Amino acid sequence: MQKKSWMPIAIVIVIGLILGGLILTLEKPSSVVQLDEGEAQGDTGGHPKGPRGGKLFVEADFALELTIFEQGVPPQFRVYLYENGKALLPSAAKVTVTLSRLGVPAQLFKFTPEADYLLGDQVVEEPHSFDLAITAEHNDRTYRWGYSQVEARLEMTDATLRTIGVDILTAGPAVIRSTLKMPGEIVVNPNSIVQVVPRLPGIVAAVNFDAGQSVKRGDVLAVIESQMLADLQSQYLASQRRLVLAKTVYEREKQLWQEKISAKQDYLAAELAFNEARIASDLAAEKLRALGIRPEAGLHAKDLTRYEVRAPISGLIVTKTIALGAVLKDDIPIFTVADMSTVWTAVTVYPKDLSVVRTGQKTHVNAIAYDVEGDGVVTFITPLIGGQTRTATARVILENEDGRWHPGMFVSIELTADEVEVPVAVSAQAIQTFRDWTIVFGRYGNYFEARPLELGRSDGRMVEVLKGLAAGEQYASGNSFAIKADLEKAGASHDH
Numbered sequence: 001m002q003k004k005s006w007m008p009i010a011i012v013i014v015i016g017l018i019l020g021g022l023i024l025t026l027e028k029p030s031s032v033v034q035l036d037e038g039e040a041q042g043d044t045g046g047h048p049k050g051p052r053g054g055k056l057f058v059e060a061d062f063a064l065e066l067t068i069f070e071q072g073v074p075p076q077f078r079v080y081l082y083e084n085g086k087a088l089l090p091s092a093a094k095v096t097v098t099l100s101r102l103g104v105p106a107q108l109f110k111f112t113p114e115a116d117y118l119l120g121d122q123v124v125e126e127p128h129s130f131d132l133a134i135t136a137e138h139n140d141r142t143y144r145w146g147y148s149q150v151e152a153r154l155e156m157t158d159a160t161l162r163t164i165g166v167d168i169l170t171a172g173p174a175v176i177r178s179t180l181k182m183p184g185e186i187v188v189n190p191n192s193i194v195q196v197v198p199r200l201p202g203i204v205a206a207v208n209f210d211a212g213q214s215v216k217r218g219d220v221l222a223v224i225e226s227q228m229l230a231d232l233q234s235q236y237l238a239s240q241r242r243l244v245l246a247k248t249v250y251e252r253e254k255q256l257w258q259e260k261i262s263a264k265q266d267y268l269a270a271e272l273a274f275n276e277a278r279i280a281s282d283l284a285a286e287k288l289r290a291l292g293i294r295p296e297a298g299l300h301a302k303d304l305t306r307y308e309v310r311a312p313i314s315g316l317i318v319t320k321t322i323a324l325g326a327v328l329k330d331d332i333p334i335f336t337v338a339d340m341s342t343v344w345t346a347v348t349v350y351p352k353d354l355s356v357v358r359t360g361q362k363t364h365v366n367a368i369a370y371d372v373e374g375d376g377v378v379t380f381i382t383p384l385i386g387g388q389t390r391t392a393t394a395r396v397i398l399e400n401e402d403g404r405w406h407p408g409m410f411v412s413i414e415l416t417a418d419e420v421e422v423p424v425a426v427s428a429q430a431i432q433t434f435r436d437w438t439i440v441f442g443r444y445g446n447y448f449e450a451r452p453l454e455l456g457r458s459d460g461r462m463v464e465v466l467k468g469l470a471a472g473e474q475y476a477s478g479n480s481f482a483i484k485a486d487l488e489k490a491g492a493s494h495d496h
Contacts, residue, residue: 198329207221235284246278
């Protein structure tokens with residue numbers, strides 16, 4: 001009797017141990033992401049959790065648990081099967097999942113047996129915001145379930161976008177320019193510098209301009225009183241009078257000869273004298289024209305010594321070496337005038353960059369201490385490296401009709417080292433960091449949703465998109481940070 005009374009107790013203990021082992025096996029941690037990441041923003045499924053922490057879909061005595069696993073691997077769907085509460089082998093059913101997202105084609109996931117679960121054949125891309133259509137075939141019966149969840153998504157109207165200053169752009173092809181930044185300085189174009197020489201010795205009677213002033217071509221820079229000029233002008237006036245006299249004699253002798261009153265010899269002598277007087281007059285006039293004086297405009301006896309030094313070009317007076325009352329020689333420069341319609345940028349090129357810099361390359365020049373910028377091209381690179389500076393110098397010519405560039409300005413030169421056209425690019429201003437993703441906010445109707453991107457080359461203005469956004473998709477730029485702030489305020493969850 002005593003032996004028989006212990007038998008039920010032993011049976012109960014054995015059954016308890018078996019059940020405890022089963023419970024521990026089913027509840028063993030499995031490193032999965034629960035498929036309820038979107039509950040805070042819109043889990044519309046209302047499905048309970050399964051033993052693996054995923055969403056449990058039940059119909060009659062058959063159940064399917066769907067999880068997203070991403071420990072040490074990209075996110076993947078895993079499916080566990082149950083019947084009457086007991087785990088089934090993964091080969092007991094054929095499962096497919098159709099995943100639909102905003103703005104992209106639907107994905108069809110197929111599953112293959114793997115250990116005690118079915119494994120999806122594609123990566124479940126972030127964000128995990130989608131609609132699911134689940135189909136399972138088990139024992140000649142087909143089961144269907146639907147499920148939706150929302151993550152990293154926000155609704156905004158056009159009026160709200162205008163209020164917060166968000167711009168809507170379209171992803172598409174762009175030219176990415178890799179650039180190189182170098183220092184430089186604005187210098188005078190030496191090809192536009194003109195030395196002003198008086199051409200005549202004399203005493204400075206007036207100085208009308210100073211260094212740093214702008215002049216126009218023909219402006220009187222200075223006035224010199226020159227005895228040599230007086231002599232030249234006197235010679236011209238005398239030659240003019242002799243020419244008039246010689247012409248009168250010639251015409252009289254010609255008429256007398258034609259009337260057979262005088263001999264031909266007298267006529268020829270008068271013609272010779274007239275030609276010599278004309279040559280002498282032309283020579284005296286050319287000497288004055290060589291000095292910039294137009295004798296045909298008329299000369300006045302009281303101004304015979306006055307010599308006006310005029311600006312040969314329009315530009316800036318760079319140097320002045322003349323003073324009132326000074327005695328000048330005829331071969332000493334008294335002004336230096338530079339045409340400032342173009343200037344040079346002397347660019348410092350370090351040896352490591354010499355293989356990148358080439359003539360013809362486009363550049364963008366920014367003044368360091370001024371709000372001045374402009375574009376140009378590299379026209380020359382010195383073939384030698386400076387002995388002290390250990391650098392080469394490149395030349396960039398800038399247009400300066402408006403006079404905004406001044407010699408001595410320090411500038412920063414951004415040189416386009418390479419240009420490549422990419423199929424998809426977005427504005428660099430649109431790039432945001434959200435959680436541990438680099439994203440833009442794609443626009444789909446009135447909704448904005450985070451789109452994690454894989455980025456390529458960038459030039460600071462545009463960024464190449466290798467993965468995550470297709471050409472033609474719209475995205476938020478400008479003040480897109482406001483969308484991120486509102487999304488974070490909304491408390492979007494992501495249970496990793």
